[in-house]
Amino acid sequence: MANNERLTKRVKKIEEWVAENEEMGGPKGYLDTMVSLYNSNLNNVRQGQQVQINFDRLRSYTFEFIEENKLSDEWNEFLKEKDNPVQAEGEEPIEAPKENKKE
Numbered sequence: 174m175a176n177n178e179r180l181t182k183r184v185k186k187i188e189e190w191v192a193e194n195e196e197m198g199g200p201k202g203y204l205d206t207m208v209s210l211y212n213s214n215l216n217n218v219r220q221g222q223q224v225q226i227n228f229d230r231l232r233s234y235t236f237e238f239i240e241e242n243k244l245s246d247e248w249n250e251f252l253k254e255k256d257n258p259v260q261a262e263g264e265e266p267i268e269a270p271k272e273n274k275k276e
Contacts (some may be wrong), residue, residue, distance in 0.1 A: 239248050
């Protein structure tokens, strides 16, 4: 008899949960939502992987082009300019803001 009462309570709780979640379509709606979220996440991962593959391919094409056309020296010079930008004439030097040290 105790098992019957316990099972009856469980069924009532399940029925209450279904009633509360009826707006979502009940248990099936909840499962559909989770499946949709999982599929959306899977698609995002696949798109991220595809972006990485395309980036790597473009990078290899770029370096292949540089090597074939013997542009290594120009490329290295370009990188040096970007790493150490030369200030144009007539511009005032920009100073870093001073931090107020509280002691």
